[in-house]
Amino acid sequence: MLLPKDHRVTELMVRETHENKAGHSGREHTLALICQEFWVPKGWRLIDWVLKGCLVCCRVTWKESLQRQADLPAGRVCMVRAPFTHTGVDFFGPFTTKQSRKWVKRWGCLFTCLNSRAIHLEILDGLDADSFLNAITRLSPRRSVPERIRSDYETNMIIADKELRAAALSWEMDDKVHNALLRKRIEWEFNPPHASHIGSVWE
Structure with missing residues (x-):
């Protein structure tokens, strides 16, 4: 079944597959589960947008920020x-x-x-x-x-x-x-x- 990539129903299906079936896994696994039943043209873009707004994925995949530090003075x-x-x-x-x-x-x-x-x-x-x-x-x-x-x-x-x-x-x-x-x-x-x-x- 072909689904439109910019439809609200398609977004809800991708979100449900990502949270319930894929267990908040990455883009490739979520796309593979969706392609078992549906086909979304350029669906990886929609999945990236859904993953970007997922709070659980943001907490799991966050990167520690490093503070920029200047060089020590010569006397040190x-x-x-x-x-x-x-x-x-x-x-x-x-x-x-x-x-x-x-x-x-x-x-x-x-x-x-x-x-x-x-x-x-x-x-x-x-x-x-x-x-x-x-x-x-x-x-x-x-x-x-x-x-x-x-x-x-x-x-x-x-x-x-x-x-x-x-x-x-x-x-x-x-x-x-x-x-x-x-x-x-x-x-x-x-x-x-x-x-x-x-x-x-x-x-």
Whole structure:
């Protein structure tokens, strides 16, 4: 029996064959079952349209989407450099500690090597720029002088960046510390505001 390909009855028959007889199988098996009794000109197109709207088939044959990711920064994959050459920094706390007879607040400063994921902890007396500069000064002789520091866009870190740049310029003019490690400029890179997910390495 010849059936028209664009008729409602033909569509219902194809849908019933696909769901009940074929058991939500593919196009070829559904077309073979239909051709046992009927002939639909270019029936594979109608079957493809029915399969596209079948919820059961869509759930069974769905493909996992892959998110496009950019390449890692150069500081994350450079294995020949010393640890803490590229460093991420963040604060945590406060913690209440006892100093002599009074309780005081202290904060933690976390330095993370972006290459080896090693960490270095420092204790800060406060969240001002001076305390943060002291933490960097204590980090340098123990590990190495960082070439690039990445951090969140915070006020104390912006002030520390300006003071480090001014100090680096003054050290270049001074012959006493011309060959010292502290004269090396530290490149500071801030994450955009309200984008803490960029610093997932140290967050």
